[in-house]
Amino acid sequence: MDAFYASAEQAAKPSLRGKAVVVGGLGPRGVVATCSYEARVFGVHSAMPMAQARRLAPNAAYLVPRFGLYREISEQVMKLLRELSPLVEPLSLDEAFVDLEAGRAAWDERSALLAGEKLRADIRAVTGLTGSVGLAASKMLAKIASERAKPDGLVLIEPGTERALLAPLSVRVLPGVGPATGDHLRRGGISTVGDIAEAGEDELVRLLGKAHGVGLYAMALARDERRVVAERDTKSVSVEDTYDVDIHDRVRVRGEVQRLADRCVQRLRAARLSGRTIVLKVRRYDFSTLTRSETLRGPTDDPAVVREAAARLLESVDTTGGVRLLGVGVSGLADYTQEDLFAQARTAAEEEPEPLPAGEGTAEEAPEEPVPAARRRWHAGHDVRHAEFGHGWVQGSGLGRVTVRFETPFSGPGRVKTFRVDDPALAAAEPLPLVERGVPPGSG
DNA sequence: TCTGGGGTCCTCGGGCCC
DNA sequence: TCTGGGGCCCGAGGACCC
Numbered sequence: 001m002d003a004f005y006a007s008a009e010q011a012a013k014p015s016l017r018g019k020a021v022v023v024g025g026l027g028p029r030g031v032v033a034t035c036s037y038e039a040r041v042f043g044v045h046s047a048m049p050m051a052q053a054r055r056l057a058p059n060a061a062y063l064v065p066r067f068g069l070y071r072e073i074s075e076q077v078m079k080l081l082r083e084l085s086p087l088v089e090p091l092s093l094d095e096a097f098v099d100l101e102a103g104r105a106a107w108d109e110r111s112a113l114l115a116g117e118k119l120r121a122d123i124r125a126v127t128g129l130t131g132s133v134g135l136a137a138s139k140m141l142a143k144i145a146s147e148r149a150k151p152d153g154l155v156l157i158e159p160g161t162e163r164a165l166l167a168p169l170s171v172r173v174l175p176g177v178g179p180a181t182g183d184h185l186r187r188g189g190i191s192t193v194g195d196i197a198e199a200g201e202d203e204l205v206r207l208l209g210k211a212h213g214v215g216l217y218a219m220a221l222a223r224d225e226r227r228v229v230a231e232r233d234t235k236s237v238s239v240e241d242t243y244d245v246d247i248h249d250r251v252r253v254r255g256e257v258q259r260l261a262d263r264c265v266q267r268l269r270a271a272r273l274s275g276r277t278i279v280l281k282v283r284r285y286d287f288s289t290l291t292r293s294e295t296l297r298g299p300t301d302d303p304a305v306v307r308e309a310a311a312r313l314l315e316s317v318d319t320t321g322g323v324r325l326l327g328v329g330v331s332g333l334a335d336y337t338q339e340d341l342f343a344q345a346r347t348a349a350e351e352e353p354e355p356l357p358a359g360e361g362t363a364e365e366a367p368e369e370p371v372p373a374a375r376r377r378w379h380a381g382h383d384v385r386h387a388e389f390g391h392g393w394v395q396g397s398g399l400g401r402v403t404v405r406f407e408t409p410f411s412g413p414g415r416v417k418t419f420r421v422d423d424p425a426l427a428a429a430e431p432l433p434l435v436e437r438g439v440p441p442g443s444g
Numbered sequence: 445t446c447t448g449g450g451g452t453c454c455t456c457g458g459g460c461c462c
Numbered sequence: 463t464c465t466g467g468g469g470c471c472c473g474a475g476g477a478c479c480c
Contacts, residue, residue, distance in 0.1 A: 024448080031448050033480090046480080052445050092480045176453090178478045211454060212477095235452070242448060277472085287447070293473055325448085 001077065001123075001131045002151035004094035006036040008070055009063055009381060011128050011434045013393055015405055015413040020044070020060035022053050026380060027244050029324070033065055037151060061395075063381030069431040070094075073127050080122050084115060087228045095146075097139050099228040109135075109156060116154045128409075128434040137162070138224035144173055162222035167194030174219045181208065196220035233333075237273065238281075239263045240327025246285045248322045257314050260328040261307040268330055274301035276332035280313035283325035292316055299334040306330065376421060378402040383432070387425040389417060391432065397421060409434050 005023040010016045020039035024032040030050035042057040074093040081088045081096055085103020090096040106112035116133040123131040130152040134145025141157050149155040171177050171185050188207050190199055197220045205213035239260050247253050279293040292313040310328050378397040384404055385391055392406035402421050407414025409432055419426055
């Protein structure tokens with residue numbers, strides 16, 4: 001999908017179409033998750049600190065991500081992909097590999113092109129959004145092709161042309177080459193994929209170590225035998241929070257770790273998993289990050305056990321100077337719930353954890369405690385309903401006021417009105433569907 | 445400019461066992 | 463009893479990806 005989150009927001013909010021839109025964390029330490037192509041013109045890009053984005057594009061719309069909406073759209077697209085082949089490997093909400101041969105959806109260049117164009121049309125019809133398709137003989141090349149196809153395009157890499165195509169490209173196009181490896185290679189006189197092929201496998205292994213070197217050399221020769229795997233088991237579950245202001249108070253740090261442990265266990269249970277290794281993550285005031293872990297004798301999904309382990313791990317960490325991030329994770333997962341009976345017995349007399357009702361969703365979907373009207377938070381970009389003016393979305397809030405633009409995916413750009421944050425006529429609302437009767441916005 | 449959140453995989457050192 | 467090596471697990475850290 002092209003600029004996925006930002007495109008979804010533009011589809012939902014007619015007044016943002018054709019405008020610079022930036023989606024990400026809006027706090028003082030937020031970063032850009034995705035931005036529209038209009039925002040990229042100003043130099044804004046993913047992973048950029050939000051403060052920097054605001055300097056580059058002060059007039060862009062800044063929105064908080066709405067993962068529920070993106071997940072729904074993602075499921076629609078993944079369903080279309082599974083109609084092509086049983087071998088679909090999602091990489092994220094907006095990207096997936098599909099083995100077209102395994103699904104007999106394509107067997108040569110011509111049939112692949114037809115399947116690709118039909119898929120793009122189907123995505124557009126079902127979601128109202130544009131997607132790009134890369135067609136090639138391997139995952140690596142399909143990925144490179146899809147990058148070149150964006151936005152709203154299709155690129156096929158013809159068999160036999162792969163090495164010539166790769167040779168002049170930066171090493172950074174290869175999977176697994178990020179900033180650090182890129183610098184490392186450049187210092188070794190290697191900057192293009194062709195340079196890697198020329199350097200030879202021994203030199204790559206010398207520079208990067210066995211696994212990375214051998215793998216990268218093969219990629220540079222366009223050799224990529226990785227299969228498309230439909231189902232991957234989750235290996236770990238974690239939650240982490242970056243705080244707007246560093247936490248110095250040790251008591252508060254302990255409290256936050258307990259809260260994170262509980263949230264992590266809720267996720268774990270929602271996924272019907274348990275795990276043996278508890279991991280505590282601490283990012284200090286100077287951005288140095290350390291982890292401490294402890295492996296239990298058996299897997300657990302008991303909140304008391306995870307809380308205790310996390311608290312023990314915290315005791316070995318010096319937090320003077322302040323912490324900017326705390327995280328709690330569980331790995332060494334078992335796909336069944338095997339209670340640690342020893343730990344259960346040990347904590348039986350303690351505070352009883354609140355079990356999640358069977359089949360309930362994750363923490364973020366759980367109904368929230370009723371919040372007094374005066375303390376309600378209005379998140380930029382989230383949908384609202386007003387008793388008189390109908391459906392709209394929060395443009396901004398502050399100083400006891402909230403500004404709402406009243407429009408829907410099919411309304412055309414709407415009017416803006418401002419209310420008191422505690423206005424009883426205003427309520428949070430669910431996102432509206434982006435397509436009506438299978439007709440995308442703007443096409444009818 | 446000042447760096448999110450959720451993951452995956454690899455490396456390396458140390459301890460333990462055979 | 464001392465020394466060494468291989469294999470495995472654990473813990474920590476780093477790099478990378480979206």
